[in-house]
Amino acid sequence: MKLIRFGAAGEEKPGVIINEEYYDVSGLVKEYDEAFFAGNALEELKEKIKQANLPKVSKEVRLGPALARPSKIVCIGLNYKDHAAETNAAIPVEPILFFKATSAIVGPNDDLTIPKNSKKTDWEVELAIVIGKKASYVEQSDALNHIAGYVLHNDYSERAFQIERNGQWVKGKSCDTFAPIGPFIATQDEIEDIHNVRLWLKVNDKLMQDGNTSNLIFNVPFLVHYVSQFMTLLPGDVITTGTPAGVGLGQKPEPWYLKEGDVVELGIDGLGSSKQHVKAYK
CATH class of the missing domain: 3.90.850.10 (Fumarylacetoacetase-like, C-terminal domain)
Known part of the structure; x- marks a missing residue:
């Protein structure tokens, strides 16, 4: 899986890349942060994506840092x-x-x-x-x-x-x-x-x-x-x-x-x- 964050600086939403296209997963996960990586959210997201009708995102969108600010x-x-x-x-x-x-x-x-x-x-x-x-x-x-x-x-x-x-x-x-x-x-x-x-x-x-x-x-x-x-x-x-x-x-x-x-x-x-x-x- 490929995880992206997209949108204006400070307002990024989580997304994924599937077959080179960008999709919004903000309806499935809040953020790519410590809480997300700490649990089983990565595997759960993979399963949720299989059932979801994800909104497509324009590839012209700004990509933010690929994860929310880490502790270090x-x-x-x-x-x-x-x-x-x-x-x-x-x-x-x-x-x-x-x-x-x-x-x-x-x-x-x-x-x-x-x-x-x-x-x-x-x-x-x-x-x-x-x-x-x-x-x-x-x-x-x-x-x-x-x-x-x-x-x-x-x-x-x-x-x-x-x-x-x-x-x-x-x-x-x-x-x-x-x-x-x-x-x-x-x-x-x-x-x-x-x-x-x-x-x-x-x-x-x-x-x-x-x-x-x-x-x-x-x-x-x-x-x-x-x-x-x-x-x-x-x-x-x-x-x-x-x-x-x-x-x-x-x-x-x-x-x-x-x-x-x-x-x-x-x-x-x-x-x-x-x-x-x-x-x-x-």
Whole structure:
């Protein structure tokens, strides 16, 4: 199943994609939030859809973030060897964890706003995991049972805020519009092998990132297991799993970054694509 949220910002309704068409399921479910993912609502929705006459939704509609604001976004840093190499960082012996503020979440095709005083706004295509069952001290062998599905995420980063302003990375990761999520959440059965999907990103139609999840240093079950050793993951929480090489920071001979007027497009096999137009802070 593919879950979408559609409508004006702050007024989104839950929907689904069936045979590439959009349908409104707001008559069957209130929201894709912690309460929805915590129970058996995902399986119940599948059954209800079979009996329902769902209203069709225009594909011209704005898509919102694919889930309502989760309790947290847990990010994994340097989880592709090629990305670690391009940033001159050592390969982590354990996953690097940091947070991204949930106020950064926007729809998949909403504009990216370059933050005030930013000089180094960068892109990062990432596979994100959506938690479907409360997870605390989860065994790796049981980790997949705690996943509702997967979603495309662009982990935008302001490198000067992140690296040059002291403290944790969160300052460079949490600016408004820095977390486009969507277009849809795909349940696990939609993806044949989550550890063999291509992820890519273009800036102004130039291919900058072209990677595959087969190159993850720490794979999906391990990440759910690992993060759950340090905090309880709640239903609807997001773990975003890292980015392959090709970010602005890693460009040779000199790094370069986004500016007003740029267009960023990205996608993952089986998880669709998104596009963000870059705007200056006003």
